[in-house]
Amino acid sequence: MEPLAFHHHDHSHCEGDVMHRAEALAKEQGLRLTPVRKRVLEILLEAHKAMGAYDVLQRLAAEGFGNQPPVAYRALEFLVEHGLAHRIRRLNAFTACMHPGEAHSPAFLICRQCDSVAEADAAGVRAALGASADALGFTIERSNIEALGLCPACKAA
Amino acid sequence: MEPLAFHHHDHSHCEGDVMHRAEALAKEQGLRLTPVRKRVLEILLEAHKAMGAYDVLQRLAAEGFGNQPPVAYRALEFLVEHGLAHRIRRLNAFTACMHPGEAHSPAFLICRQCDSVAEADAAGVRAALGASADALGFTIERSNIEALGLCPACKAA
DNA sequence: GCGTATATGTGATAATATCACAAGTCAAGG
DNA sequence: CCTTGACTTGTGATATTATCACATATACGC
Numbered sequence: 487m488e489p490l491a492f493h494h495h496d497h498s499h500c501e502g503d504v505m506h507r508a509e510a511l512a513k514e515q516g517l518r519l520t521p522v523r524k525r526v527l528e529i530l531l532e533a534h535k536a537m538g539a540y541d542v543l544q545r546l547a548a549e550g551f552g553n554q555p556p557v558a559y560r561a562l563e564f565l566v567e568h569g570l571a572h573r574i575r576r577l578n579a580f581t582a583c584m585h586p587g588e589a590h591s592p593a594f595l596i597c598r599q600c601d602s603v604a605e606a607d608a609a610g611v612r613a614a615l616g617a618s619a620d621a622l623g624f625t626i627e628r629s630n631i632e633a634l635g636l637c638p639a640c641k642a643a
Numbered sequence: 644m645e646p647l648a649f650h651h652h653d654h655s656h657c658e659g660d661v662m663h664r665a666e667a668l669a670k671e672q673g674l675r676l677t678p679v680r681k682r683v684l685e686i687l688l689e690a691h692k693a694m695g696a697y698d699v700l701q702r703l704a705a706e707g708f709g710n711q712p713p714v715a716y717r718a719l720e721f722l723v724e725h726g727l728a729h730r731i732r733r734l735n736a737f738t739a740c741m742h743p744g745e746a747h748s749p750a751f752l753i754c755r756q757c758d759s760v761a762e763a764d765a766a767g768v769r770a771a772l773g774a775s776a777d778a779l780g781f782t783i784e785r786s787n788i789e790a791l792g793l794c795p796a797c798k799a800a
Numbered sequence: 801g802c803g804t805a806t807a808t809g810t811g812a813t814a815a816t817a818t819c820a821c822a823a824g825t826c827a828a829g830g
Numbered sequence: 831c832c833t834t835g836a837c838t839t840g841t842g843a844t845a846t847t848a849t850c851a852c853a854t855a856t857a858c859g860c
Contacts, residue, residue: 518806518807518857520807520808520856520857522807522808523807538846538847539847539848540846540847551808551809552808552809552810553809553810554809554810554811554812555847555848555849556808556809556810556848556849556850557808557809557810559847559848559849560807560808564807575732575733575787575789576732576787578816578846578847578848593772593775595776595779595781595783597781598784604779604781606772606775606776606778606779606781607775607778608771608772608775610771610774610775611768611771611772611775611788613771614765614767614768614770614771615750615763615765615768615788615790617767618750618763618764618765618767618768619752619763619790619792621763621764622752622761622763622795623794623795623798624752624754624761624763624790624792624793624794624795625792625793625798626752626790626791626792627755627790627791627792627793628790628791628792629788629789629790629791630732630733630787630788630789630790631768631772631786631787631788631789632732632786632787632788633772633776633781633783633784633785633786633787634783634784634785634786635776635781635782635783635784635785636781636782636784637780637781638779638780638781641780641782675826675837675838677825677838677839679838679839695815695816696816696817697815697816708839708840709839709840709841710840710841711840711841711842711843712816712817712818713817713818713819713839713840713841714839714840714841716816716817716818717838717839735815735816735817735847801860802859802860803858803859803860804857804858804859804860805856805857805858805859806855806856806857806858807854807855807856807857808853808854808855808856809852809853809854809855810851810852810853810854811850811851811852812849812850812851813848813849813850813851814847814848814849814850815846815847815848815849816845816846816847816848817844817845817846817847818843818844818845818846819842819843819844819845820841820842820843820844821840821841821842822839822840822841823838823839823840823841824837824838824839824840825836825837825838825839826835826836826837826838827834827835827836827837828833828834828835828836829832829833829834830831830832830833830834
């Protein structure tokens, strides 16, 4: 897991790279990465930050896709379902997954200043959470771990 | 931190107990636990599960308080702000805090079957999350940790 | 090709949340 | 007592986020 988001990096490269992995993954698993779905993923990758469903929808509509909410929500739901995007509940928004395919249990670090979102390694976090849940006899199926704060860049400024 | 939610317990007792602690806390800190706010906390405690703002509002309206959304949202915001309630983002809902005053960093265990919500000990979780964030130079100010799954009771049934 | 499952387009509507402003309440100081 | 200022509440309007229902189209297995 690379701490991509908070470091300078060749952005166009990371877009293409992630996109290729996503496509390979889709093929591998027999997923249908249709035009709308693919375009939504591209939009999220280009933005490189969390986007609301309606922001995505606006982009789609401008490109000739349907302009009703379900168009965006369905594509986003598909991507999230298959691990190609994540839903950031704190922001009512979505981001592209930067590590598609890699089994990862993401924790999100959300900068309250610049709204950037990074995926942090959450293996340890998840282990601790699992332990707490076990102690109560609770079985975890999914979890959201989101932190709000200041990213390195905004802290410096 | 007691694993209250998933065990049989004298419910009316826990309501009164938490309410008393909340009132003491408010006095101590010079908070104004006004009628609406107090009533909202009571409603959450009585329900003993996550409630949407509009559910709370409906109860309030039936009791002669205002019936516009801000009435509920403001009271809920106040309670959350001061640690007397929690916002469960996954459910767009709110619960009473079962441990007011105790410095605690809650993780929420949400049963997808019965919608009960328990606060789990998250000290370890938070430590791990802090470590991940540090590694990226990110400073955490607040965080939400929510897990969805099956509570002991629903697992048995 | 045919039939079936899946995906998309579209209009309507539901659910959640915030804004703006007026009116009321409370407490401290003159 | 009475004024003042901060905070709280009531209310109407509106913004934002999300889902439903149903028709149409597209892709896939046979």
